[in-house]
Amino acid sequence: MEAYTVKIKRMIAILFAVSLVTTGAAGCSAKKDGDGKKEAMGRYVEKQVELPLKEDEEAVALTEDSGNGAVLYSRNMEDGTYKAYRYDGGKFEEEDASWLNSAIKSGGTLSKVVKGDDGSLYALYGDENAMTHIIRKDGSSSQEIGIPDLAVKDSNGIYPLISGMRVDKEGNIFLAVPMNGEVVMYDKGTGGKIRSFQGNQFSGLMAMPIDVRDNRILLAGPDGSGLVCYDTGSGEVAEEIKYADMAEGGILRLGDSDDCILADSKGLHHLTMGGSMAEDLVDSSTSAFGIPQTNIMDLAQMGKGDYTVLLSVQETSGRSTHEMYRYVYDKETKAEPSHTLRVYGLEESAAVRQAIVKYQQKHPDVGIEYKTGNAGEGTGTKADSIRALNTELLSGSGADVIMLDGLPADSYIEKGILADISGVLKEAGKESDMRDNIIKPYKKDGKIYQIPTRYGIPLLIGASSTTEAFKSADALVDYMKDHAWDDVMNQVDKESLMKLLLNMYYEDIIDKNKQIDTKLLARLMETVGKAEDNGDGSVTSSSVWSSDEGQTESDWDVGKFGSPDKKDTLSSKEMKGIQGMMLPYHYLRKEGASPSDVNGIFVPHDIAGINKASKNTDLAEDFVKMLLSEEVQSIDVENGFPVNEQAMEAWIQSVEETPDEEGGGLSITVGEEVITFPHQSEVKSLAEIGKKLTVPVQKDDIIGEMILDGAKTYFDGSRSAEEAAEDIAEKADTYLAE
Secondary structure (H helix, E strand, O other): OOOEEEEEOOOOOOOOOOEEEOOOOOOOEEEEOOOOOEEEEEEEEEEEEOOOOOOOEEEEEEEEOOOOOEEEEEEEOOOOOEEEEEEOOOOEEEEOOHHHHOOOOOOOEEEEEEEOOOOOEEEEEEOOOOOEEEEEEEOOEEEEOOOHHHHOOOOOOOOOOOOEEEEOOOOOEEEEEOOOOEEEEEOOOOOOEEEEEEOOOOOOOOOOOEEEEOOEEEEEOOOOOEEEEEEOOOOOEEEEEEOOOOOOOOEEEEOOOOEEEEEEOOEEEEEEOOOOOEEEEEEHHHOHHHOOOOEEEEEEEEEOOEEEEEEEEEOOOOOEEEEEEEEEEEEEEEOOOOEEEEEEEOOOOHHHHHHHHHHHHHOOOEEEEEEEOOOOOOOOOHHHHHHHHHHHHHOOOOOOEEEOOOOOHHHHHHOOOEOOOHHHHHHHHHHOOEOHHHHHHHEEOOEEOOEEEEEEEEEEEEOHHHHHHHOOHHHHHHHOOOOOHHHOEOOOOHHHHHHHHHHHOHHHHEOOOOOEOHHHHHHHHHHHOOOOOOOOOOOOOOOOOOOOOOOOOOOOOEOOOOOOOOOOOEEEEEEOOOHHHHHHHHHHHHHOOOOEEOOOEEEEEEEEEEEOOOOOHHHHHHHHHHHHOHHHHOOOOOOOEEOEHHHHHHHHHHOOOOOOOOOOOEEEEEOOEEEOOOOHHHHHHHHHHHHOOOEEOOOOHHHHHHHHHHHHHHHOOOOOHHHHHHHHHHHHHHHHHO
16 A cells, blocks of 8 residues: 555644643642541642633644743734743733744644743744744744754755754753754754654654753654653763663753653653652543543643643544643642452443543542553463453443443353443433434344443445445355456455454354354365465555554554555444545545445444442443443444434534544545545435444454464364364363353
8 A cells, every 4th residue: 555644734643621630640639538537638620721822723832931931832823923921820811922933934833932051932833835943042033043953954845843842941952853853953054963862753743852951952852762861062972771661752950950751651650760650640540641542742840849831732533732730749638549449341441431431530549450461561461351341340340431332241141250330321311412323233132241432434445346245245156156256345355354254254163152153163174275365464444543542553554545556445444433434535525435234233342341249330330331322422432333323413513524634633645545534424424324324243262262263273284174164163162161
């Protein structure tokens, strides 16, 4: 598939908490409770700061001002002018920003404002040609700091990308170049390069964490295992901080002594030079930092134990708004919540993370432990994680809320592990309508033990005549007797095809009694075995984002679409959100084609159940209602469409009928083509397809892995298809009997 570049007009984030108490470990004291027991007191409290911006303004930068609060800078989206607002911790007051407006002309974009160690204000902005400029405030006007390197294009005709700037006490400029991980020090007078400091290479979309103070520069180390502090005079390493848990990107602030503050997607941390441990002042699991797709723009330290953070927040429409949060240490707040709710999922979920923050906003006295069975977090496999969970549940313990994706939910229901949550659905339905076609398949004898809170829509994209071959497993087997896979789906391999067919025909391969149809499975393996693996593996339709934290690739995403020499071929794609519609619907629009659903199938996501043995049933029910709420479901985190009808309508209304790449949303470039957000009518049409889907494909991940592993023994010639199918069935029977 052609390489494509991501062109982001605004950075990524998600709407989240308004006033949230977060965990923090600094300086705990003790207070006696009603029983005379001592309770640990003191933690950081997170509160949203209401921004002073008008409807046509957007926040662009935040800078601290040496004990005089912080200054927020905004841009008027209509005329491109800038304003400044001083924030003292309580209110905003507008200040003169003419020094910016006199320098940044039409088409220019401000990216950073910093208070240098020399006491002056500096700004970093790009002009209409994407060339970076640096200016220093001089009264009501400004002076440009000439740096010749910024005017030199690379071999592709692109000016240097600069993601950060700091200024030392002498006025020398430090610029972060994320593409090669360097921070370059430039002379304040000549603009010539003095020396460079090697840090970690980050994506061009990420801000490199750097700070300069006195004669020190601190940045992420080259190996990504922590922070490194250089002496700016000699260029030698002065200190290091080993910190293996670092997230990519973030904001750094050097302290008065040998310490620093790091704000990243994992929270707000205090670290000490030469150390290897971080003190988590604010943890991402209970704060705005942990919301998926959040971008930290700036951090201002208002005083000791007082931090203000500016975040960009991406709406479902793809456009960005901005949020500001203040973190203040409160010694009168309990260090630990009064109650604990335990949530378990086999894999990390962005939607669950979002619901946790929203829930704790409303229940600050409830802490949530969110654990996953992801391989890599421990030493075991997915099967080990499931067995460990099963042991807990069968013994009457385990998590209060269980996200059942990939788990043997039917077995849990048969063994009486899951509680009837039809009452939860009824209560949630009083506030918003739920998609009955998605919920109805989960009703058993008038009861509901599991609820999919989101769902994916698998589509076949391409030649409509070929889609008929996928109507059933038998039809496909017959069709492929006279056709080659290369003429049906372009650039696929055996493994990806086997995953796709397992999704499509899971209910045919494994009946309601969990018995495997070995004859059908063998025939499907033989059909898949006709595919010729290409050297690069399967080429699937790609996500808009280069990295989606908390999201997994879909096994439905198989085959290349948009190939000019293979117009009659199909590709398969699971639609899980509006962003993921961009590339497929661009192709459909271009070809004048319509997508087809896959035999009425939908993919349930974030399937919630409650442990019948839970001692926190009320809290668990409230959490499931939060997962179903319009408040949570109205945000697109690319993990499925909402089952909440009001939320789905909000998604539709958030998208323009004819999105414009200049309109502030997202766009990607494939070759010469610019691909924008899908049209509102397309989102509405896909929602209508979603209303007709009635067949959930909810796989037991362990059985799925057994089938895929067994199929490989046929593909590599170790066994016949029949032998492989029989072996798979035997292993599945043993697993189900455990």
